[in-house]
Amino acid sequence: MIFYPDSEKIEKILNRGEIFEEKYLNSVIEIIQKVKKEGDRALIKLTKKFDNYDLEKKFYFERSELKTFYEKIPENLKVAFNRAKDNIEFFHQAQLEKTFLVESNGAVLGQKITPLEKVGIYVPGGKASYPSTVLMNAVPAKVAGVDKVYMMSPTSGGEINELVLGVAYLAGVDRVYLVGGAQAIAAFAYGTESVEKVDKIVGPGNIYVALAKKMVFGTVDIDMIAGPSEILILADDSADPTFVAADMLSQAEHDELASAITITDNEDLAKEIEQELISQLFKLERRSIAEKSLKEFGGILLVKNLEEGIDFVNKIAPEHFELCVRNPFEYLYKIKNAGAIFMGHYTPEAVGDYFAGPNHTLPTGGSARFFSPLGTYDFIKRSSIIQCSLGYLTKFGKNIMDMADSEGLTAHRDSVKYRMLNGFKTDI
Amino acid sequence: MIFYPDSEKIEKILNRGEIFEEKYLNSVIEIIQKVKKEGDRALIKLTKKFDNYDLEKKFYFERSELKTFYEKIPENLKVAFNRAKDNIEFFHQAQLEKTFLVESNGAVLGQKITPLEKVGIYVPGGKASYPSTVLMNAVPAKVAGVDKVYMMSPTSGGEINELVLGVAYLAGVDRVYLVGGAQAIAAFAYGTESVEKVDKIVGPGNIYVALAKKMVFGTVDIDMIAGPSEILILADDSADPTFVAADMLSQAEHDELASAITITDNEDLAKEIEQELISQLFKLERRSIAEKSLKEFGGILLVKNLEEGIDFVNKIAPEHFELCVRNPFEYLYKIKNAGAIFMGHYTPEAVGDYFAGPNHTLPTGGSARFFSPLGTYDFIKRSSIIQCSLGYLTKFGKNIMDMADSEGLTAHRDSVKYRMLNGFKTDI
Incomplete structure (x- = not known):
């Protein structure tokens, strides 16, 4: 060796x-369009077809139902998962960024941090259905301040991984849908009667899940492609x-x-x-x-x-x-x-x-050249803040107007000009 | 009104x-595959076809050549662009994150910040070819510590925006290729004889550019879809x-x-x-x-x-x-x-x-729900750091082994077990 x-x-x-897998692309696009158009009805049909499971029997578990699965976890595992959760929380709290303001030439500049409101987590079914995946995706979202954390995970031939559901409770997940594949991603991205549209989709999955995430990128945010x-x-x-x-x-x-x-x-x-x-x-x-x-x-x-x-x-x-x-x-x-x-x-x-404590969702296949581990930065967004004064415009307005003029954008220029003139109580 | x-x-x-534009998808995929396969030859052919420009005449400007365009910028604009650059630098320096280490139950945990090595900036040609786009994309990359910043910008019917080239010099751009469209994105993602493969592609563009960025996502990182x-x-x-x-x-x-x-x-x-x-x-x-x-x-x-x-x-x-x-x-x-x-x-x-100072590349079309302004965080990656001791494993090894067992991953379990046993100088 x-x-x-x-x-x-x-x-x-x-x-x-190699991630560029066009051969699956058309069927993935077809599934996305179907869910976008038909909502729940499409989810029910596709889940029957691909997972041989009837969603009309049980579509999702509410948080209150997840609790019973948590209570069934053997004591030694309960201790282990609780300690792991505490460690994950501790590390991800250390990652949290803060809103800041700075002063620059008399202007106040800043960056405001706001948590995402709704996040969707995908957890594979079958043999790759791991409770640690749930912890590593849901806990950072909750630490970042995300209000609603939803999860999608297919049943494996009608079988449900009870440990995954129990750990979902521990991790703070609000609802678990028994849906998988590209249809799960489409439901998160566009919403259906039963599924609330989310702001970001995270979590690992097979090639259909990966391609679906790529296709809905922009409509929602996604994490890296695993x-x-x-x-x-x-x-x-x-x-x-x-x-x-x-x-x-x-x-x-x-x-x-x-x-x-x-x-x-x-x-x-x-x-x-x-x-x-x-x-x-x-x-x-x-x-x-x-x-x-x-x-x-x-x-x-x-x-x-x-x-x-x-x-x-x-x-x-x-x-x-x-x-x-x-x-x-x-x-x-x-x-x-x-x-x-x-x-x-x-x-x-x-x-x-x-x-x-650090996340186990990590960039694979050489993508650590440009991707980062999953972190609280994945569950917040930033807004810039700018506050200028008349004095600032008086000092630098000419520069700004020259730049706008050089790009042929005269309304941009005038928005500065009106203030400079009005500021001096002069008519334009 | x-x-x-x-x-x-x-x-x-x-x-x-609506970003989900499948009707352009096939031609974009075709262009990407062509560039991936034929390299420079594809860029030359496609640029002749789409931009009516002969790349064999002039393929790119080196930094030393860009300088002559910078020197031609009228004095008032030179002052304005230099002041803007200073302000953009100041604000983006305030954004920079630092590597950190923390201690947790005896383990050392951390997050290391490393700048991306090579970044590609796309700047549209024609009427939407703005020098401010160059500043707002290149300066944050340089502040973050990116080593090589390359730019692609198509000529508009053989016409070159000299102000854009001059400001590219001011912003620290290393080389400007006269290539546009999906072919420019493909060249950045896969590299050609003349174009170095980059780690991340940023910058605005038309629907072909946006779709191409989406399709190469994962092979490289991209910024948001504008x-x-x-x-x-x-x-x-x-x-x-x-x-x-x-x-x-x-x-x-x-x-x-x-x-x-x-x-x-x-x-x-x-x-x-x-x-x-x-x-x-x-x-x-x-x-x-x-x-x-x-x-x-x-x-x-x-x-x-x-x-x-x-x-x-x-x-x-x-x-x-x-x-x-x-x-x-x-x-x-x-x-x-x-x-x-x-x-x-x-x-x-x-x-x-x-x-x-704050970036003008901002999330559009409602995507401020989940996207952030372009910032130095776009030009770095993070690596987690973990250092444990034998004492840590002695204390928590059982928890970790129980979790590995619950997922059926026995080699994961054994990697902890061997250490606990060997640590005590005992044979397994």
Whole structure:
């Protein structure tokens, strides 16, 4: 599983999740138009067709109904999810931005922060239906001050993930609709008789969900487009091969398109990690998935030195990045592109996936070059504030009028001119 | 031009810029695929076809070439644009976020801020080719620390807007390509022989540009999708009808889809504004555009009281919002949805369009419900930081393992378990 910088594997990893999937586009557009036109009726028909579930039996759970699912959660999990929720709240509170005012040449300038009013969260059904997804999407919205948090999650052949519903209660979700796919996204974007139109849609989903989000972008806001997941580990001679291999497998078990790579300059360590991978794989429940992922998109990249390794990190722009080195803070500012950075030998990715506080919704597939983790900044909007005085216009009005004139926008110019003249009690 | 709360005009204004335009989608996808496949050759062919311009004559201007255009700018405009640039820099510096670390139950958590590396700015050609667009897009990118800022702007029938090129120099733009339309967006997203692939594309454009941005979203980041522009003014009896009418016209002159509305509870003022509009329209250079805009999407909405007016403001979620009232700060926190808020009688929209400092790229068509002005936050990305200790895992490892188990992800669980066991020097 060891490979070298000249391998084609890097390109293969970077190109494994091409998002531009036109072949699904027409059916997604058709579904969106149908929901926009027919509302609930379309949701009922499409849910029968795709999920084999009858929405007329049960369309959604109100918050009061979710509570009964919360109460059924086993005690040890209740403690765990409550602690995780507290940690997520604590970190996201630290992210909150404040309204500010500053003074510039006599003008008052500022930026006002206002929470979004209504947010829709998509949570996949079936095997990828995770309670941690609910926490990581709903809690930051509530911390930001969002008034209504709605959730859509399809039943899996009529089956409902009760833990997901219980955690939805804990996370503060107001209502859960049993709808999935592109139709769920369309309902959030345009509203139906039963679904309130939201301001922003967040959460992971399959290719139909991803394309639908892209198509309704602008009508509502969306979070990033999620692709296949990855972990990249930079390890020096101080790294523990058992830990490193375990962390690679914790990513590889997700799905066959997942990528798990360790970069090191130490050949002995590389060989030990390889041995560990083989022995840990053997005991793994999701062995066949992890094995395929490792073979196609994983491995140990042996580099000349860690500087060369860091160039690869920034090129790959991993979703999860572990600094399994002696002095992780020495490397922190060399890392330009990474969704989350896990420092040192006692910070496995799983701590961030579930518990520590920062969000587990992270940019995938190299998009950490430009996307950020989900955060409270996703659930607020900003408004600029400007207040000028007659004195300001007297001083700078000529500049503004010259600029307006240079663009041929004379009404813009005149709006300043009338004030300068009227301000001096002169007729125009 | 006076209308009342029960008028259908409000709905008409909200629906005037429906973004979901499938009819152009196929040709946009075709152009994107062509550029992705053929690179420069596609850009040359498409530019010949759409702009009737031969890129082989001159493909782009380097920064050193832009300087000669800057030097040709008339002195009064040079002063105005330099002052505007300083103000834009000042305000956007106030927006900058900082990397932070916090401690939580013994774990170190944080958020690292890193500027994007390469950004592409689109500036329309022809009549809507504005030097202020260049300043408002490039300066925040440079303040955020972006290394390379590239610009695309089509020639208008071989004609080049020299002021736009000169201001591009002032704003710090590194290179200007004479390419427009969907092909410019595709080149930024995928790169060609002459165009470097960027991390984010910003800037306004026509429907082809807007759709192309939407289609490449995910491959790169984009800013919001810009629609037709609007101004909304809330005026009490202290408002000056001359100023109010002038500000309405400064929006209406932009294009026929623009919307300019004043809301007031004062019937005398409403009538005076109406009179002013008629008399100012008469003198206006872009009279026919402004007249059509006012007729279709503009007017004076007479309400019972200003509270009712504020409900309309939040419903319309205007791009530009003027508080032409005696005590504007009294109303500030009642305004939930607005791109920019102009306070009092001496802050015409034009001050913000050109000069004061906050960005003039603002959410349009009601999208101030969820979008923000362009800002330095558009040109950075965040990475989460997590550092745990063995003590942290000892204390909370059980919780994390329980959560992983509840999701059936045993390799996630084991990555914690190996550390807890190895930490105690015990074999697994």
